[in-house]
Amino acid sequence: MSEVLLKNIYLTYPIYGHKLSIKSKIAGVVGGGINTDKKKYHVEALKNLNCKFVNGEKIGLLGHNGAGKSTMLAMLSSIYPPSSGELTINGKVQSLFNPGAGLEPEESGLRNIKRLGLLLNANINELEKNTDEIINVSGLGDYINLPVRSYSDGMKLRLCFSVITSWKSDIFLIDEFLSVGDNAFYKYCKGKLEEIMKSSSIVVLASHNLDFIKSFTSRVLVLKAGQIVFDGITSEGIKFYEEKY
């Protein structure tokens, strides 16, 4: 039984080696609050998050740039630990955040399949068995043998998406990423996501694409400056988001 529980979660991260001007302090309209001490700045990325995701839920995250959507997903995938609060995750988590991350530009797409699999803790034997299918699904054809530096953003996305969706997980986290893919791949992604939605117990999807959120989610969380300002059914969440932002 998969479950995600967030109780009084705060996440603050330090910024080293940068100075903040008074002007930028006053003028900043996006992102979480910024505090300073003598040595460094702290960004309050998430503040007092309380929610619970249970089996079968498909959750959409909405919010302006810097609202905390990506940080929340990174925290759920255990990349960023919360500064305080209680985070409980039951189930195997898989995530797709930045399609270029982890890829080695000088290596071929084929070698990068193994590399990504290792970084994502995939079962390598299973991954090797599925390699032909991954190549087929990615639609990269002969490009699979060329170095990744010769790929467009869309091609990198195809590669990453094909690798990541080649095995099952209980909790699937996806950050805004479909904007770089072409129409054909967008359609493919939609189809694949529907499959994932059926096989994964919990899906959390961050996007600015309201149609996408509408098609795939049943519940929406709207974030503002690191706080949840709305938590409810998708139709009401989108209405709230459109009215307020």
Add this chain to the structure above:
Amino acid sequence: MFKDLQESLSRIGIAIELAKTDIRKSYTRTALGPFWETISLGILLFLMSVLWGKLIEIKENYVMYLVTGMIVFRYISLILNSSTWTFIERADIVKYFNIPHSSLALSKVIYASFIFLHHLPLLFIFSFFYQNTILNFNLIYLLYSVPVILLTSYSTALLVGFLTARFRDIQSLINTITSVMIFFTPILWSPSRLDVKAQLFLVDPNIFYHYIELFRQPFLGNKPELFSIVITLLFTTFIFFFANWILNKFSNKIRYWV
């Protein structure tokens, strides 16, 4: 304390794959690949053995002394300099993937060991040409030397990697240290050329010297000095625990530093 290291050993494929990528990247589109390492150090050592043999009073096995010392120093220098990139050059992995951080340090050790193995044939080539036999019973001491050097390399890659991610000046500092220490460490010269007082201040506190001795003396047919064995054992133990303590304490922060 060693949870991260245990996990990285159970997922050793990550470290091997990252090291293999580094090797392929370093020698891509070259005809001789990593054998350039053997050739370039071989040429350097040959020219140095000729020049230094003339400049200083040459002893019977000076060339082998120079070759073994230089091979180990190259390894130490490579580990130290590449350690400054342990986390910085893999910022995307550190930020977006949930992997044990010690995997990145292990990949540096694997990479440096691979290069070291390409330098190793030089020992046999030079011993053949200078008619020094390097095969002897004291090579058994390598059973101590090799693990100690590897363990220190891992700890260094981790520790220097963390320090450089937080304080970027460390990169230049390490670069300076390795450039200077090749002259201050007995590699081109023997400690016996210094008086006892100078040895006490210049040679005994030099940790590079003791690690080099662990590897060099068995190939010269001698036992490493007990002092070198004790010093390296203490240093290896200290840096191993300290690096893992740093890893435990600052593991959560490394993502913000890179």
